[in-house]
Amino acid sequence: xxxxxxxxxFSENVVKLVVEAPKIAKARKPGNFIILRVxxxxxxxxxxxxxxxxxxxxxxxxAQKVGVSTEKLAKMEVGDSLHDLVxxxxxxxxxxxxxxxxxxxxxxxxxxxxxxxxxxxxxxxRVISVLAARSKDLIILEDEIRKWSDEVIVMxxxxxxxxxxxxxxGAEEIINREKIDECIAIGPAxxxxxxxxxxxxxxxxxxxxxxxxxxxxxxxxGACRVTxxxxxxxxxxxxxxxxxxxxxxxxxxxxxxGYSEExxxxxxxxxxxxxxxx
Amino acid sequence: xxxxxxxLKERRDQEWRAELRKKLKGKERTNIPRVKMPEVDPNExxxxxxxEVNLGLSIEQAQRExxxxxxxxxxxxxEGCPVQINIPEFVKNIERGEYGQAASNLKLTSALPAVCGxxxxxxxxxEEQCFYTLKLxxxxxxxxxxxxxxxxxxxxxxxxxxxxxxTKNGIKVAAIGSGPSSLSFAGDMIKLGYDVTVFExxxxxxxxxxxxxxxxxxxNATVDEELENLKQMGVKFETNFIVGRTASFDDLEKEGYxxxxxxxxxxxxxxxxxxxxxxxxxxSSNEYLTRVNLMGAADDKFDTPVLRxxxxxxxxxxxxxxxxxxxxxxxxxxxxxxxxxxxxxEMPARVEEVKHAEEEGIEFMNLANPVEYFAxxxxxxxxxxxxxxxxxxxDASGRRRPVxxxxxxxxxxxxxxxxxxxxxxxxxxxxCLPDLKVSRWGTIEVGDNMQSSIPVIFAGGDIVRGxxxxxxxxxxxxxxxxxxxEYLSK
Ligand SMILES: Cc1cc2nc3c(=O)[nH]c(=O)nc-3n(C[C@H](O)[C@H](O)[C@H](O)COP(=O)(O)OP(=O)(O)OC[C@H]3O[C@@H](n4cnc5c(N)ncnc54)[C@H](O)[C@@H]3O)c2cc1C
Ligand SMILES: Cc1cc2nc3c(=O)[nH]c(=O)nc-3n(C[C@H](O)[C@H](O)[C@H](O)COP(=O)(O)OP(=O)(O)OC[C@H]3O[C@@H](n4cnc5c(N)ncnc54)[C@H](O)[C@@H]3O)c2cc1C
Ligand code: FES
Numbered sequence: 001x002x003x004x005x006x007x008x009x010f011s012e013n014v015v016k017l018v019v020e021a022p023k024i025a026k027a028r029k030p031g032n033f034i035i036l037r038v039x040x041x042x043x044x045x046x047x048x049x050x051x052x053x054x055x056x057x058x059x060x061x062x063a064q065k066v067g068v069s070t071e072k073l074a075k076m077e078v079g080d081s082l083h084d085l086v087x088x089x090x091x092x093x094x095x096x097x098x099x100x101x102x103x104x105x106x107x108x109x110x111x112x113x114x115x116x117x118x119x120x121x122x123x124x125x126r127v128i129s130v131l132a133a134r135s136k137d138l139i140i141l142e143d144e145i146r147k148w149s150d151e152v153i154v155m156x157x158x159x160x161x162x163x164x165x166x167x168x169x170g171a172e173e174i175i176n177r178e179k180i181d182e183c184i185a186i187g188p189a190x191x192x193x194x195x196x197x198x199x200x201x202x203x204x205x206x207x208x209x210x211x212x213x214x215x216x217x218x219x220x221x222g223a224c225r226v227t228x229x230x231x232x233x234x235x236x237x238x239x240x241x242x243x244x245x246x247x248x249x250x251x252x253x254x255x256x257x258g259y260s261e262e263x264x265x266x267x268x269x270x271x272x273x274x275x276x277x278x
Numbered sequence: 279x280x281x282x283x284x285x286l287k288e289r290r291d292q293e294w295r296a297e298l299r300k301k302l303k304g305k306e307r308t309n310i311p312r313v314k315m316p317e318v319d320p321n322e323x324x325x326x327x328x329x330e331v332n333l334g335l336s337i338e339q340a341q342r343e344x345x346x347x348x349x350x351x352x353x354x355x356x357e358g359c360p361v362q363i364n365i366p367e368f369v370k371n372i373e374r375g376e377y378g379q380a381a382s383n384l385k386l387t388s389a390l391p392a393v394c395g396x397x398x399x400x401x402x403x404x405e406e407q408c409f410y411t412l413k414l415x416x417x418x419x420x421x422x423x424x425x426x427x428x429x430x431x432x433x434x435x436x437x438x439x440x441x442x443x444x445t446k447n448g449i450k451v452a453a454i455g456s457g458p459s460s461l462s463f464a465g466d467m468i469k470l471g472y473d474v475t476v477f478e479x480x481x482x483x484x485x486x487x488x489x490x491x492x493x494x495x496x497x498n499a500t501v502d503e504e505l506e507n508l509k510q511m512g513v514k515f516e517t518n519f520i521v522g523r524t525a526s527f528d529d530l531e532k533e534g535y536x537x538x539x540x541x542x543x544x545x546x547x548x549x550x551x552x553x554x555x556x557x558x559x560x561x562s563s564n565e566y567l568t569r570v571n572l573m574g575a576a577d578d579k580f581d582t583p584v585l586r587x588x589x590x591x592x593x594x595x596x597x598x599x600x601x602x603x604x605x606x607x608x609x610x611x612x613x614x615x616x617x618x619x620x621x622x623x624e625m626p627a628r629v630e631e632v633k634h635a636e637e638e639g640i641e642f643m644n645l646a647n648p649v650e651y652f653a654x655x656x657x658x659x660x661x662x663x664x665x666x667x668x669x670x671x672x673d674a675s676g677r678r679r680p681v682x683x684x685x686x687x688x689x690x691x692x693x694x695x696x697x698x699x700x701x702x703x704x705x706x707x708x709x710c711l712p713d714l715k716v717s718r719w720g721t722i723e724v725g726d727n728m729q730s731s732i733p734v735i736f737a738g739g740d741i742v743r744g745x746x747x748x749x750x751x752x753x754x755x756x757x758x759x760x761x762x763x764e765y766l767s768k
Contacts, residue, residue: 084518215568218704219704222562
């Protein structure tokens with residue numbers, strides 16, 4: 001049983017949960033994710049392991065409420081147990097010393113970015129992080145990212161915090177200022193797409209971590225397939241990180257919408273039920 | 279040591295069997311027509327995903343069918359059975375009304391008789407080698423139906439016998455995966471006194487029996503009851519545990535495990551790599567069936583969604599294809615079509631499934647193969663281009679190779695496509711054991727005793743054979759248990 005031992009809301013829609021999972025806490029590496037079910041009737045949803053405490057046997061998950069399953073997850077309280085939790089899944093990030101790293105995180109994508117930034121810093125790299133979100137209250141984990149970065153730039157769409165503008169604007173400024181050896185981008189697919197286009201222009205090797213739709217997470221179903229370099233790959237076992245310049249982001253964006261009608265209907269029904277109960 | 283033939287003779291010479299043989303004349307037996315399995319009406323059953331199609335034989339039907347069996351001196355049926363069940367013995371026990379005995383006979387060699395009675399391709403195994411088929415050119419004794427009858431009778435009678443276990447020897451062994459190969463391995467090892475734990479990556483035990491085969495063919499409750507048996511015998515189950523990820527083989531060895539059986543299956547779905555295959559609405563049969571069977575997507579109470587199509591095409595001709603196309607029908611499809619590149623006779627699916635599919639209004643488009651998909655502006659598939667085929671020379675499998683007919687392309691409207699063209703071995707275990715010998719196809723290489731190139735690791739089922747059958751997987755599990763026992767007793 002995976003008990004929730006800590007819970008904190010970063011904003012109205014973003015929640016941090018610290019969960020007991022001793023084996024996973026020990027085995028996980030940066031870039032790995034888990035799959036959980038909130039209840040017996042629940043979906044299997046993938047979430048990145050943002051951090052882990054091997055001694056306490058816990059892992060930290062950060063989830064953004066976007067639909068039924070994440071809503072249900074955010075309603076769980078300290079002391080409750082998740083129905084299932086399996087992992088660590090996915091290939092770990094290949095972290096090595098390359099020089100200067102540009103780490104771009106959009107919205108809740110900053111959560112999966114955190115262990116990677118930490119890894120690169122520990123490996124002796126200079127790390128410059130660009131955090132971006134629509135507005136101030138959606139910027140998460142800023143302090144944690146700062147801890148492992150040489151410099152942090154915050155961008156908001158509405159200018160309510162940091163600089164006004166998109167992640168790509170912040171990134172381009174840095175690229176024009178100094179030599180960047182590698183870039184990593186994690187966030188909404190559209191943000192990763194444009195970051196990849198930008199770094200391609202400057203010939204900077206770039207990794208993106210994909211949040212494809214998944215079911216099992218063990219390579220069994222193919223729901224998570226993406227096209228990378230003209231070949232079909234399974235995000236859960238071949239990824240989640242891929243060479244961003246090779247990813248077919250348009251196909252990926254299209255596939256993310258594959259169940260949108262079903263999801264929208266389920267969400268409306270779920271919220272209606274909640275309102276009736278209230 | 280007695281040979282199988284001597285053992286069978288000894289059993290056949292038992293007094294009760296000799297008596298029973300005299301009860302009816304040969305002609306009286308052969309004149310009885312083969313029993314018809316009672317079924318739910320096709321128009322009714324297509325409304326439910328979880329109503330089993332076959333209702334099972336009544337006691338009268340079972341006894342009458344059992345009396346067709348000639349109790350042959352040379353029971354060729356056993357040669358057709360991959361685990362050599364003593365078929366005449368259990369059938370004759372049914373004839374004389376000892377149903378519990380019949381079930382015990384089955385359990386001597388088969389860990390999951392209620393499952394095998396439902397899903398084995400009997401027409402290509404025992405029933406193909408039946409005296410009726412071979413010599414009389416008549417319909418064979420319904421061995422599969424009788425197997426199911428005996429297993430169900432025992433369960434329903436509430437007097438399930440838990441096989442005896444040897445005294446505990448305290449040696450820890452692990453089974454990886456919880457499909458039929460691992461379950462039969464676990465059943466045998468626990469009987470031999472080992473401390474057995476089954477590790478399963480998913481949240482449910484059963485492998486394909488749970489996530490793949492639908493409830494209208496194999497109810498989950500049936501599988502669960504067989505699992506309950508194993509639990510009572512002391513087998514431990516750990517779900518949500520991926521060996522090689524949650525913990526490594528080294529970790530498990532440190533925890534004291536002395537032997538490993540890998541039954542991780544052939545879970546990797548194949549696609550055809552044709553243009554448009556990644557459009558929305560085109561999915562593997564594994565994804566489709568997992569959503570419905572494992573995740574309960576057809577039921578509103580469950581959160582996992584499943585796409586419902588009006589015009590559903592399923593590519594392939596195996597059991598997986600039949601299960602998918604019949605599921606689509608049950609989820610409300612107006613047209614559910616099998617698109618298969620060979621002809622009807624080459625279909626690898628069980629004959630009964632094809633018959634049931636036909637009764638349910640499934641369309642068959644044979645000698646046709648998709649070559650390209652097209653989609654609407656949202657990326658949802660709306661059209662499929664198929665090319666027609668003709669049969670050429672036989673290929674390595676002995677079946678005639680389908681050859682495309684130039685210029686025969688035709689477009690059909692579809693809004694859901696399920697790709698069921700086969701599976702590849704699950705690469706998880708080989709990937710984390712570089713010293714493990716695997717074939718070109720990714721299957722684990724084992725000797726006759728199911729031992730791999732790493733002596734403490736044994737393997738069986740689909741990870742060794744590629745996509746095969748439940749009964750072969752179970753046979754491997756048994757074989758591996760015997761070999762591991764010998765290895766660990768040295
Ligand atoms: C490897 C990986 C790591 C991830 N890490 C995080 C994380 O750390 N924090 C976080 O908030 N989110 C993360 N996600 C995304 C998260 O899994 C989805 O937001 C969640 O499953 C949505 O479920 P829902 O029922 O709340 O929403 P739904 O109503 O089902 O869907 C809303 C949106 O989420 C997407 N989505 C739906 N189901 C899935 C699914 N099974 N897998 C992925 N996306 C889906 C859909 O495209 C849709 O746009 C990750 C996804 C992957 C694949
Ligand atoms: C839809 C469908 C219908 C079928 N119909 C029939 C039929 O009618 N008759 C018939 O005889 N056969 C049928 N088959 C084939 C039959 O189901 C398989 O041959 C059989 O299940 C193989 O058994 P197995 O023991 O190798 O493992 P599987 O049943 O394949 O199970 C393997 C299990 O191992 C788990 N696993 C994998 N890696 C790990 C790991 N590292 N750690 C922990 N767990 C792991 C997987 O999650 C899975 O649950 C069908 C198959 C399918 C897909
Ligand atoms: S999630 Fe099923 S194969 Fe990746």
